[in-house]
Amino acid sequence: MSSIKLRDLSVRFRDGSFGLQNINLSIESEEFVVLIGPSGSGKTTMLRTIAGFVEPTSGSVHIGGDNMTHVPPEQRRMGMVFQQHAVWPHMSVAKNIGYPLVRNGEKKASISKRVERVLDLVGLEGFGSRKPASLSGGQRQRVALARAIIADPTVLLLDEALSALDEPLRDALRRELVSLTRREGLTTVHVTHDRAEAISIADRIVVLGGGNIQQIATPTELLSAPATADVARFIADATVLTGTIQHGKVVCSDLGISWDLGAVQAIDDVIEGESVDIAIPPQSVSIGPAHHPDYIFAEITSVLFQVTSYSITAKTHTGHSFRTSISCSIPVIGETIGLSVENPLVYRTFDQDRSRGTVSWSPD
Known part of the structure; x- marks a missing residue:
């Protein structure tokens, strides 16, 4: 099970300001949750705290029932995709995707087989030998997504992962992303500033403001009854x-x-x-x-x-x-x-x- 539980979680920065304050949130296994809020609301801080890149000042982070609060990011079995796809230009698509497995010391034959599988999953079958410079922005983002899921993560974290793409490509990849996470049974936490995107893809939406949770609701509930003005x-x-x-x-x-x-x-x-x-x-x-x-x-x-x-x-x-x-x-x-x-x-x-x-x- 890859549920996520944040308990009494706070993050205080060096200047004394709070990025998060007493956050309590439960995300169920295979759920697709979107974090949304204005700039400075705490959504990226929450995502990076789940990932392990930010150390909480107090409280705890549990993944699949295990306390991961002080576990390094590389040991949390999470895949993460950022706004900027960050693929390595000197490597082929296949080598970019397979890098996490190489780092883990897996055998070449196993790596090749798994790379082919995720290429197919993200719609890039036959692109393994290509260099990133020959790909479109959307294709490079698919490479980043494939690299994030190849090591069978328990959780997929997306930090504005679609915002740099143009429509209608963004809409197409948004649909494919939801289908992919459903097929693979991934628990997904997605940060976006796009309200329409949040409403269209989320099982539940977490609205943040000032480092606090303002509302947790399904898209329908959120639109019909916002919790605050x-x-x-x-x-x-x-x-x-x-x-x-x-x-x-x-x-x-x-x-x-x-x-x-x-x-x-x-x-x-x-x-x-x-x-x-x-x-x-x-x-x-x-x-x-x-x-x-x-x-x-x-x-x-x-x-x-x-x-x-x-x-x-x-x-x-x-x-x-x-x-x-x-x-x-x-x-x-x-x-x-x-x-x-x-x-x-x-x-x-x-x-x-x-x-x-x-x-x-x-x-x-």
Whole structure:
């Protein structure tokens, strides 16, 4: 079994700042988990701590039930692929891939057989004699992936491994990567800054912020119920406003509008008189007449075509910007429109003990 368990894990840097704080996370064998968060959130630090390149200040790392906290990286039986493929230009593809086995002292015949197998697995059958300079960027990344899995690792770690590739190659390799990890039964931890990529490939997503876990959820759960206003802002491009609970309504003074409590998605239990954060994702915003009394007056400030619709940003007279989409006509920058907001997400105003505490998850 190649499960990963992080227990009360903290990493403190020399300047006194924390890269990770009291992390508790369980990743099951053969699960594909994606770490995501803004720059400096701790996702790469977590990956490198699992790999053994970063020594935790406190806590423990268990792989397959064994305590690996102080075990060197080369003894952890992990494969790792970085953003830059880092293949050796003077070696053939086959020698690049087989290098971990050569280092382990395996026999030539065994190495050759295993190299041929992984070449086939990553779609490079017949490329063994080629030099890296003759390959495309995507092919070189496949070489790096093959090298990572040839020694039968218990865990595959991917650090922005696809981000340097152009679409549609990136999409194709993303699909092949998921299929490969399923076929080989690999437990996979993947760091990315691409929200769409995380949602499309993960069994579960770990959202990090400030060295803390903000939420652990399946893609569906994450999109439907972000745990905090910060997560809603990061994952769903939500606009976050402040409000209060007054007489059974959520009142947003900034926009001069309110909603009955039954007409919002209250993520937390809220009580009368309490301050709240109101997260408004694009799907909660619809467009109507510019000067209708039931709509918020706004001006379109950006337009992006998205195959079946246009994604727009519109700014109100109060300076708040909202995202939404429109498909019935071609929007124009500078055009005035009306905005209607329905079913916003409502959270208790930021509470350090609640929102920045540790989050742990284990399956039943």
